[in-house]
Amino acid sequence: xxxxxxxxxxxSDQNVRADGWASARMLLExxxxxxxxxxxxxxxxxxxxxxxxxxxxxxxxxxxxxxxEDLGTGKTHKLKAGDLYALNDHDRHxxxxxxxxxxxxxxxxxxxxxxVHDESGAYPAAEREPVPAD
Amino acid sequence: xxxxxxxxxxxSDQNVRADGWASARMLLExxxxxxxxxxxxxxxxxxxxxxxxxxxxxxxxxxxxxxxEDLGTGKTHKLKAGDLYALNDHDRHxxxxxxxxxxxxxxxxxxxxxxVHDESGAYPAAEREPVPAD
Numbered sequence: 001x002x003x004x005x006x007x008x009x010x011x012s013d014q015n016v017r018a019d020g021w022a023s024a025r026m027l028l029e030x031x032x033x034x035x036x037x038x039x040x041x042x043x044x045x046x047x048x049x050x051x052x053x054x055x056x057x058x059x060x061x062x063x064x065x066x067x068x069e070d071l072g073t074g075k076t077h078k079l080k081a082g083d084l085y086a087l088n089d090h091d092r093h094x095x096x097x098x099x100x101x102x103x104x105x106x107x108x109x110x111x112x113x114x115x116v117h118d119e120s121g122a123y124p125a126a127e128r129e130p131v132p133a134d
Numbered sequence: 135x136x137x138x139x140x141x142x143x144x145x146s147d148q149n150v151r152a153d154g155w156a157s158a159r160m161l162l163e164x165x166x167x168x169x170x171x172x173x174x175x176x177x178x179x180x181x182x183x184x185x186x187x188x189x190x191x192x193x194x195x196x197x198x199x200x201x202x203e204d205l206g207t208g209k210t211h212k213l214k215a216g217d218l219y220a221l222n223d224h225d226r227h228x229x230x231x232x233x234x235x236x237x238x239x240x241x242x243x244x245x246x247x248x249x250v251h252d253e254s255g256a257y258p259a260a261e262r263e264p265v266p267a268d
Contacts, residue, residue, distance in 0.1 A: 001202075001204050001206070001207075001219060001220070001221060001222070001223070001225045001227070002192075002218075002219065002220035002222050003211055003217070003218070003219050004217070004218045004219075004220075005216055005217050005218070006216035006217075006218070007216060026192075026194065026218045027192055027218070027220055031220060031222060032190075032222055033190050033192060033220055033222055033240075033242060034168075034169070034190060034242040035168070035169045035192075035240055035242055037192050037194065037218070037240060039194070056166075056167050056168060058136075058160075058161055058167060058169075058171050060160065060171065060173070060238060062196065068135075070135050072135070073135075077137055082139055082140035082141060083137070083138070083139050083140075084136075084137070084138045084139070084140070084160045084161070084171070085135060085136065085137050085138075086135065086136035086138075086161055086165060086167055087135060088135065088136050088165060088166055088167055089135070091135045093135070104194060104238045106167075106169055106171060106240050108167060108168040108169055
């Protein structure tokens with residue numbers, strides 16, 4: 001049985017930050033669950049264009065509000081606590097948090113957590129590491 | 135892109151209830167994510183002895199408090215908001231919510247959701263369906 005605590009993870013190297021978001025990686029590939037589980041904060045005012053080519057991801061909103069634009073359909077959907085979206089088709093999308101948004105995210109396959117800071121302070125993608133896309 | 139809302143799921147047949155718990159199944163096997171995602175309430179005072187023989191499960195506590203007894207080690211651990219446990223070894227355990235506990239749960243492989251009520255009102259396990267064990 002694995003036991004973890006969000007505040008502990010946030011103080012550890014399993015907490016990653018980049019422009020517009022911070023993610024506490026509660027479970028990673030090495031934990032052998034077959035998925036990874038992250039508690040991710042999306043900061044108010046950010047515009048996060050993302051495309052996870054190698055992952056499926058679900059996001060459950062715990063706090064805050066914002067929108068998600070589905071670049072495949074052109075539609076924008078409101079997000080608030082209690083909403084979930086799932087990128088079941090590697091959907092290209094733009095997240096626009098209007099307030100700080102706290103989310104619980106699941107990735108399949110699991111994130112490895114082996115990313116390294118680059119010179120800009122961002123976290124480049126490892127071979128299978130999802131990050132906000134250009 | 136899949137979009138769901140907790141309150142909608144709670145009004146649907148994807149919300150299941152049994153003695154001591156209720157679970158809103160936000161994502162099921164049929165959604166093709168490779169995991170299922172449930173928002174589960176564990177009711178205060180319940181004693182839930184569980185053993186998921188065919189699934190790995192992670193549970194992140196959103197609200198409330200209680201304990202988990204690991205029947206493999208005999209140890210009891212406190213649980214509160216921000217804590218996560220993961221049954222990475224099909225761990226036999228007993229959950230004892232002291233207050234109503236709201237949790238976000240991930241199952242691998244995903245739950246099918248095809249369970250049927252039995253005469254007692256409980257939900258017998260489908261071939262791959264986790265339920266509280268005897």
